[in-house]
Amino acid sequence: MRVNKFLSTSGVASRRKSEELISQGRVKINGEVVANLGTMVDIDNDIVEVDGKKIEIKEIQKVYILLNKPAGYITTAKEQFGRKSVMDLVSDIKERVYPVGRLDYETSGLLLLTNDGDLTYALTHPKHEFEKIYIASVRGKLLEKGINDFKNGLEIENYTTSKAKLKVLKYDSDKNYSVCKVGIHEGHNRQIRKMFDKIGNPVMNLKRVQLGKIRLDDLEIGKYRHLEVSEIEYLKKFCR
Structure with missing residues (x-):
């Protein structure tokens, strides 16, 4: 398995964020700093570390959330100015989820969050005509x-x-x-x-x-809902 997918599947970060961690020299395989984003991991034998912490791949419950983001919230986990984050609005979800793309600070509305790194990567790739x-x-x-x-x-x-x-x-x-x-x-x-x-x-x-076909409809601002099975299947078509 490619190292960036290994990290996203393990719940460390989204695939793009995992690539940043690799580029920053923070990821090691068997004690050696990973220099290539395409490096492969033997999930049965290799030891993978991020910032010195051993990472183990595990089956995690995939979560797909639709949030009605209020204006005045950032879509990153935290930043230097201490502004409110969308992560505060989904803090009761036990799985660690990440925004799919971004909405700027002043913009409100539909924001997807998931721990499915493959889906995040596909939906944010420029090749997809995702309206x-x-x-x-x-x-x-x-x-x-x-x-x-x-x-x-x-x-x-x-x-x-x-x-x-x-x-x-x-x-x-x-x-x-x-x-x-x-x-x-x-x-x-x-x-x-x-x-x-x-x-x-x-x-x-x-x-x-x-x-795309995913609609905000009348979801209350600041609230979230889990995507329906049909919505998840629709989004996963973009991964193929």
């Missing part, structure tokens, strides 16, 4: 040119966004704001906020409501 649907409240009224530019791709910083979906659901002339439904397949840092900034309609509020 993400958001509801955005933005300042002002959207102009036709801005809508077309948003849909066809915008030059942001050092990249051009792929084609996106954008539908204006509402415009409030008294308060001068619009509510929009947005669909993207990418996941650049704060991408939707930057796209609306580019067309002159800054985001006031942003909520993710759907990932």
Whole structure:
């Protein structure tokens, strides 16, 4: 078994985080620092250590969680500023789970968490056309040119966004704001906020409501639920 998969299967970290641990020289096999991400582990005979602690592979209960993330929570376990983490909202789950991708600090809505490293790796891989649907409240009224530019791709910083979906659901002339439904397949840092900034309609509020066919629906904010079997099977198709 590849060493990164060994670590994720053992519950040490997600597969991507395991690759970071290896790159940092924190992983040893039989006393030797692992230098290659493709290094194989003999699960019956090799001794694997992370930061000097022996790691043993074990069958763990796979957990698949859908959380309605509130704004004002980070999607990492902890950070230097001591802000609240989504992990605080699932602290009663005995298995150690990890977010699948990220939602930025101010953004709320649908966030998946799991201890299935293979699934996390597959769902966050750029090759998959995995649509993400958001509801955005933005300042002002959207102009036709801005809508077309948003849909066809915008030059942001050092990249051009792929084609996106954008539908204006509402415009409030008294308060001068619009509510929009947005669909993207990418996941650049704060991408939707930057796209609306580019067309002159800054985001006031942003909520993710759907990932592929997985929907947030009426799940209460700050609460979570376990995915249904059909939802898990749907997501696992992306691992093949």
